[in-house]
Amino acid sequence: xxxxxxxxxxxxxxxxxxxxxxxxxxxxxxxxxDSVDWGIAAxxxxxxTRSPRIELQLKCTSQDLLDDGNLKYALKAxxxxxxxxxxxxxxxxxxxxxxxxxxxxxxxxxxxSLAMYRCGYWVSIRGWNETPNTETVTVTIPRQQQFTVxxxxxxxxxxxxxxxx
Numbered sequence: 001x002x003x004x005x006x007x008x009x010x011x012x013x014x015x016x017x018x019x020x021x022x023x024x025x026x027x028x029x030x031x032x033x034d035s036v037d038w039g040i041a042a043x044x045x046x047x048x049t050r051s052p053r054i055e056l057q058l059k060c061t062s063q064d065l066l067d068d069g070n071l072k073y074a075l076k077a078x079x080x081x082x083x084x085x086x087x088x089x090x091x092x093x094x095x096x097x098x099x100x101x102x103x104x105x106x107x108x109x110x111x112x113s114l115a116m117y118r119c120g121y122w123v124s125i126r127g128w129n130e131t132p133n134t135e136t137v138t139v140t141i142p143r144q145q146q147f148t149v150x151x152x153x154x155x156x157x158x159x160x161x162x163x164x165x
Contacts, residue, residue: 003103010106011060011097012038014120015147022149024156035082036092040152047160053090054159056122057083060097069143071096071121074136084128093155093165094139095122095147120147122155124165 001009019026019040027039037058045052057079065071073096083092097120099106108115123141131137145151155165 006103007060007062007097007099008058010099010116011058011095011120014097014116015056015058015095017116018120018147018149018152022152022156024152035079039090040156042156042160045160047157048162049160052156052160054155054165055088055090055092056095057092058095058097060099062099062101065096065098066143071098071141071143073139073141075139077131077133077135077137080125080128080131080133080137080139084125084130086127088126091124091126091159091165093122093124094141095120096141097147121145122147122151122165126164 015038016026024040024042027041029036029039035057036055039053039055041053042051044050059073059075061073065073073094075094079094083094098118100117106117108117121141121143122145123139125139159165
């Protein structure tokens with residue numbers, strides 16, 4: 001398997017692990033022609049919207065993109081333009097999973113634990129300004145916006161209450 005496919009599969013496993021641990025179901029569009037790689041859904045709910053959902057565009061990189069407070073990712077302009085509209089019925093987010101350069105360092109396991117190395121970060125670019133760029137747009141993601149069980153649960157509660165991610 002080529003490295004880009006390995007990154008894609010590893011980031012898929014990361015999203016699956018976070019969503020499963022948080023207690024949400026996943027769905028995957030058969031074709032990604034609208035910048036949606038995964039959908040995450042809750043059953044029932046206590047908010048104003050029953051069974052809230054979000055959709056996400058998933059990226060994975062081994063580049064060193066972190067500075068003191070942010071991750072800066074060069075997102076394709078196509079994806080940027082498809083994630084920023086405010087009129088989607090299901091809110092969308094971008095998730096960028098970082099992995100070490102060496103594939104042998106992505107995963108460690110023993111009888112007691114399984115550890116995936118590095119982590120994912122999320123951002124909603126809903127409502128962001130149009131761009132004149134035709135190739136890429138640098139998206140800044142605060143480092144505290146890690147794609148964790150707790151943060152995913154908070155996103156789903158906000159969406160279930162009629163808010164945005």
